[in-house]
Amino acid sequence: MRIYLGSDHAGLELKNHFLGRLTELGHDVTDVGPGGYDPDDDYPPFCVETARRVVADEGSLGLVIGGSGNGEQIAANKVPGARAALTWNVDTARLARRHNNALLAGIGARMHTVEEAERIVDAFLATEFDGGRHQRRIDQLTDYERTGQPPALPGERPV
Ligand SMILES: O=C[C@H](O)[C@H](O)[C@H](O)COP(=O)(O)O
Numbered sequence: 001m002r003i004y005l006g007s008d009h010a011g012l013e014l015k016n017h018f019l020g021r022l023t024e025l026g027h028d029v030t031d032v033g034p035g036g037y038d039p040d041d042d043y044p045p046f047c048v049e050t051a052r053r054v055v056a057d058e059g060s061l062g063l064v065i066g067g068s069g070n071g072e073q074i075a076a077n078k079v080p081g082a083r084a085a086l087t088w089n090v091d092t093a094r095l096a097r098r099h100n101n102a103l104l105a106g107i108g109a110r111m112h113t114v115e116e117a118e119r120i121v122d123a124f125l126a127t128e129f130d131g132g133r134h135q136r137r138i139d140q141l142t143d144y145e146r147t148g149q150p151p152a153l154p155g156e157r158p159v
Contacts, residue, residue, distance in 0.1 A: 001125060002060035006032040006050030007109075008043035011065030011072065014109040014117055018063060021118065027125075047075035051082040054103050061125060062104040073106030080145055083138070089116075090123045097127035099134045 003022055007015035012034055022029045032050045034041040047064040054062040062084075064072035069086050076084035084104035085096035088111065096102035105124045107117055129135075140151040152158075 002028045002030070002057055003125070004030045004032055004050045004053045004057075004060060004062040005065070006046040006062070006072075007034065007065040008046060008067075008072065009034070009037060009039050009041045010067035011043075011107070011109045012037055012041070014107070014114065015063070015065045017114060018065075018117075018121060022121075022125075043071045044075045047072045048079055051076035051079035051084065051104055055079055055081040060103075063107060063121060063124075064104055065107045065109055067108060067110040069106035069108035069111070073104070076104045076106065081142075087120050087124055090119050093120045093123040094127045097124060098130045101129040101134070101138055 005015050005019055019029055019031050030053065032053060033046050043066045050062045050064055054060050064076050064084060066072040069088070073084045073086045076082050082104060083100055083102045084106055085092070085100055085102040087093040087096050087105040087107060093105060096105060105121065107120060112120065143149065144151055
């Protein structure tokens with residue numbers, strides 16, 4: 001699988017851990033950065049670029065890693081076509097793929113042991129999208145992004 005990795009200074013060490021681990025597991029991994037520790041490496045440039053790469057490469061997935069994963073997920077979701085979910089345990093990682101077809105996982109390096117983070121990432125990468133009713137909901141958001149027209153509330157839906 002093609003996987004793009006991005007972080008900020010707080011997620012750098014865990015991001016580098018996954019660069020090695022996922023490469024060893026046979027994945028085609030691209031490190032979007034940062035390349036070394038600098039406390040001024042903020043999450044927006046790296047996480048936006050990671051999401052841009054994922055959206056441009058159909059079938060790929062991404063990990064955006066910071067202290068909490070919150071800002072990283074928010075930054076990735078600014079990219080049109082990106083769907084990033086904060087994955088904070090194995091269940092939310094699986095559901096991010098099954099229900100949301102998330103293309104990127106936001107991970108908080110300060111929230112987990114390395115072993116926990118590995119379990120979360122393994123679950124995210126191994127799970128497929130369920131489709132069905134979940135695709136309808138994703139389409140509502142995609143249409144909103146594309147047209148600027150908010151999804152219809154129940155009373156506004158055509159019958
Ligand atoms: O949501 C943002 C991330 O958790 C950042 O990694 C975090 O805010 C960085 O914090 P600090 O600048 O205190 O290391």
